[in-house]
Amino acid sequence: MRLTVKLFAYFRDHRFSLAEEEYPPGTTVGDIVDGLGIDREEVGVLMRNSRHCDFSLIPEDGDVLAIFPVIGGG
Numbered sequence: 001m002r003l004t005v006k007l008f009a010y011f012r013d014h015r016f017s018l019a020e021e022e023y024p025p026g027t028t029v030g031d032i033v034d035g036l037g038i039d040r041e042e043v044g045v046l047m048r049n050s051r052h053c054d055f056s057l058i059p060e061d062g063d064v065l066a067i068f069p070v071i072g073g074g
Contacts, residue, residue: 001025001061003032008068011038029065030055036067044070 006018015036023032029046033055045068046053059065 001027001059003059003062004064005032005036006064006066007036008066009071011036011067011069023059026058028055029053029057029059032059032065033067038067042069044068 001024002020002022004018004020005016007015008017021032029048030040033040033043033046040055045066046055046057047066047068048057048059048063050064050066
């Protein structure tokens, strides 16, 4: 399946901001995050096609996956 993956904030460092990637059927969002070398505990928001999702979701061909880090401040 072909997905568009968008990374935000420091997740872009030494990676990319937007990429079209090919994944085997059955790949979960968690598998994609792991494959990018992102620690799951650093993920604040996951969105598929502008809707919140979780690590267990299996995206469909043509989906857009956005991965945002936890953001702190005060």
